[in-house]
Amino acid sequence: MSAFPRAADLGLIGCHVCKLVISADTPARVDVADELACPRCGSVLHRRKPYSYMRTWALMIAAFLLYIPANVLPIMRTASLNDIDDNTIISGVVELWVKGSPDLAIIVFTASIVVPVLKFLSLGTLLLSSQRGSGWARPQRAKLYRLVEFIGYWSMLDVFVVALLTALVRFGLLSLVEPLPGVIFFGLTVVLTMLASMSFDPRLIWDGRDSDD
Amino acid sequence: MGTTSSEALLICEHCDTVYRRRPLARGDVAQCACCHAVLERHHGLSVNVMLALVMTAMIVFVQANMWPIVTLGLNGQLSGATLWGTIIVMWQQQAQVVAVLAAGTLFFFPLLKMFLLGWLLWFGRLGRRAPGFVPMMVTLHYLQPWTMSEVFVLGALVAIVKAHLYFDVVADPGIYAYAALTLLITIFAGVDLRQLWELTPEGPA
Incomplete structure (x- = not known):
């Protein structure tokens, strides 16, 4: 354990919402569900985010399951007079690269592939350790x-790129862009990974083996 | 109930270490000695300046939503898109999930954030707690991670480059307004809500 004084050992609780520090022996008020509530903002007080491991695992696994169709299914269709072209995330990156914007290709690749994968790996590592x-x-x-x-x-x-292109490229028979289901799965993946990282409590990194939850 | 004494304390959100608060000078950043997370920053912006920034952001937000963001040209045909046009098209194209996500993170949440901050600062400026102070502050806390205007600006740039392969592209005023909005939002996104809590004394609830 570290030599720094920790709130849990001193009997202090910090409100997650308004950051007020409350000492546990002078609890403010008890709300309907028999839980401690912050005297300043009324939010329920917790030493650690509730069910942090369980929630983070659940949200992360759900996000991962949605990430598979997000990558396999096409996210966007470009149709013109003579051909119909369905793009997946990765083929969109390749197209940008080949057609002469390698810098933007790298940005899109980072945002759509590297960041989600990094998130899964990092959260997994944090949870397990x-x-x-x-x-x-x-x-x-x-x-x-x-x-x-x-x-x-x-x-x-x-997701925003597909949305904008869909709205912009409306030239009837000449040229059309349509969103395809992959983009929905991808949007949901992003929301779920955000919720997953929010429900992880970084204090758990510093707690010993004997922690609660 | 020692609120005064507990305002002198600060708990690191990331590792639970307890600190006694020290006044920060201009440019100072308090960092956790245990996990190196930022505990608190000095804020040079007064309530008046903050309020001015929020009001500027509101004006720019109206511009960003009024003007088209980009216009494409193909054989003399023109096609432009505004944010709401984009949201509506996504809804019609069986991508309602995306439409809702975009409407929330790019329109309703930023708008709500600006209105709440504006309202709270307006009263804070007079040294008073605004009506509905507590629920508004709680809402602001939960809104914090869900505004994505800056991602949208980058998305618009990518869309422009992609469209440029096949069409004539004209960047419209909307995109500049968005870029300005992103800057403004970044400035007041760093606002520590703790300061607003402490700015005004707790009145009758």
Whole structure:
């Protein structure tokens, strides 16, 4: 354990919503469900995010399951007079690369492939190591969590690209863009990974083997 | 109920370490000694400046939604798109999930955020707690991660480059307004809500 004073040991609770520090022996008020509520904002107080492991695992697995059709199914159809072309995420990246915008191809590749995969791997690592009460590389793991939180929503990039192209390319028979189911799965994947990283409690990284939950 | 003494304390959100708060000078950032997360930043912006920024953002937001973002040309035919046009087309094209996501993260959530902040700051400026202070502050906390205007700007750039392969592309005022909005949002996204909580004394509930 670290030598720093921890709130759980001092009998203090910080409100997750308004960050007020409350000492546990002078609890503010007890709400209907028999739980402690913050005296300032009324939110339910927790030492750790409730059911953190369970929720994070569940949301992450759900996100991963949706990520498979998001990649396999096409996300966008471009139709013109003489051909119909269905694009998956990866073929969209390849097209950008080949047609002369390798820099943008890298950005899209990062947002749509690297970030989600990195998120799955990172959250998986954080969950497994924290559940085993591992003391391995704690500061680095804490940093990894902050990175995952920070980059999460940039994955929405491809969804917005498809939406904009669909709205823009409306030239009747000459040229049309339509969204395909892959983009829906991808949007849901991003939302679920965001919810997953929000339900993970980084304090668990620093808790020992004897932690609650 | 020692609220005064507990406002002198601060708990690291990331590792549960307890600190005694120290006043920060301009440019200071308090960092957790245990996990290196940022605990608190000095805020140079006064309530008046914040309010001005929020109001500017509102004006720019109206512009960003009013003007088309990009216009494409093909054989003399023109086709432009606004944010709402995009949302409606996605809804009609059996991608209602995407339409709802875009409407929330690009329109309703940013709008709500600006209105709530504006309202709270307006009263904060007069040294008072706005009516509905507590539920609004809680809503702001939950809204925080769900506004995505900056991702949309990058998305628009990618869409422009992709469309440029086949069409004539004209960037419209909407995209510039969006870029400006992104900047403004970044400035006041860093606002520590804790300061708003402490700015005004707790009145009768």
